[in-house]
Amino acid sequence: MQVSAPSQPLDAVTVEALADTFRLLGDPTRVRIVDALAGGALCVHEISERISLSESAVSHQLRLMRTMRIVKGRREGRCVYYTLDDQHVLDLFQQGLRHVSEGHGQPRANSDL
Amino acid sequence: MQVSAPSQPLDAVTVEALADTFRLLGDPTRVRIVDALAGGALCVHEISERISLSESAVSHQLRLMRTMRIVKGRREGRCVYYTLDDQHVLDLFQQGLRHVSEGHGQPRANSDL
Numbered sequence: 001m002q003v004s005a006p007s008q009p010l011d012a013v014t015v016e017a018l019a020d021t022f023r024l025l026g027d028p029t030r031v032r033i034v035d036a037l038a039g040g041a042l043c044v045h046e047i048s049e050r051i052s053l054s055e056s057a058v059s060h061q062l063r064l065m066r067t068m069r070i071v072k073g074r075r076e077g078r079c080v081y082y083t084l085d086d087q088h089v090l091d092l093f094q095q096g097l098r099h100v101s102e103g104h105g106q107p108r109a110n111s112d113l
Numbered sequence: 114m115q116v117s118a119p120s121q122p123l124d125a126v127t128v129e130a131l132a133d134t135f136r137l138l139g140d141p142t143r144v145r146i147v148d149a150l151a152g153g154a155l156c157v158h159e160i161s162e163r164i165s166l167s168e169s170a171v172s173h174q175l176r177l178m179r180t181m182r183i184v185k186g187r188r189e190g191r192c193v194y195y196t197l198d199d200q201h202v203l204d205l206f207q208q209g210l211r212h213v214s215e216g217h218g219q220p221r222a223n224s225d226l
Contacts, residue, residue, distance in 0.1 A: 009163065010210075012150050017213040018206075019141045026136025028128050035123050038156075050122065067221050089210040093131075095208055097123075099182075099201035100130040108180050 024068045025092065029053065030061055034084065034093050037071060041081040137181045138205065142166065143174055146207050147197065150184060154194040 010018070024030060032051040036042055044062065049057045062082055065071045070089055073080045084090050123131070137143060145164040149155060157175065161168045175195055178184045184204055186193045197203050 007152060009128075009145065014210070014213060015141050015144050015148070018209050019139050019144045021139075022135045022144070023139025023215060026132050026139045028132045031128050031132045031135070032122065035128070039120060069221055079170055085167055086212070086215075088208050088215075092205060092208045094119065095125070095201050095205045096131050098198070099205065100127060100134060102199075102201070108182055 013094045020068060023064065024070055030065060031060065033061055033065065037084050038090055038093060041083045043081050047082065063064060122200060133181060137183055139176065143178060146174055146178065150197050150205055154196045156192045156194050160195065162163060
């Protein structure tokens with residue numbers, strides 16, 4: 001565990017933005033979309049097939065995720081290809097995955113603490 | 114952006130655990146607690162003072178966060194000192210912070226996509 005000297009608490013705007021980002025990722029459908037896009041750019045149709053969800057439901061989620069800069073879109077002809085917005089989103093996803101894969105993220109059994 | 118060949122989608126249990134972890138972090142009070150603990154171990158009283166929230170409210174959040182393995186507690190005499198559960202939690206928090214500090218995490222202005 002990295003330990004540093006106590007620093008100034010985060011300002012309210014940063015706290016809200018951080019909570020909003022985590023909250024947006026805290027949904028199973030959006031986790032599936034991030035998982036699909038972790039492999040590279042996909043259009044709505046491909047994401048829809050990959051996660052077995054209607055294209056309209058995928059589009060709805062992508063709009064939310066785009067607004068919060070979790071994904072970004074790039075038009076190519078008649079298709080819009082979506083990717084994760086930046087390396088930080090991929091890193092966040094992969095860190096979360098490591099956390100839950102090591103048995104964290106599962107509810108802890110009760111103990112005295 | 115790291116791109117790899119399409120892999121198997123995550124299984125349902127992992128998707129739920131990942132969404133639960135992000136959802137738990139997606140709350141301003143819990144973000145403030147993680148921020149406080151990013152600097153090292155603190156007892157409930159110290160967290161309470163640091164984030165200007167009652168000890169009972171802090172304890173309530175810590176119980177939730179402990180159950181989901183975001184924090185862990187270590188008893189020392191009459192006090193319980195809390196730390197982030199593991200390095201992944203600190204990494205998650207810091208990655209999220211980098212994302213929002215670079216202007217991501219703020220709603221994107223509307224454009225054609």
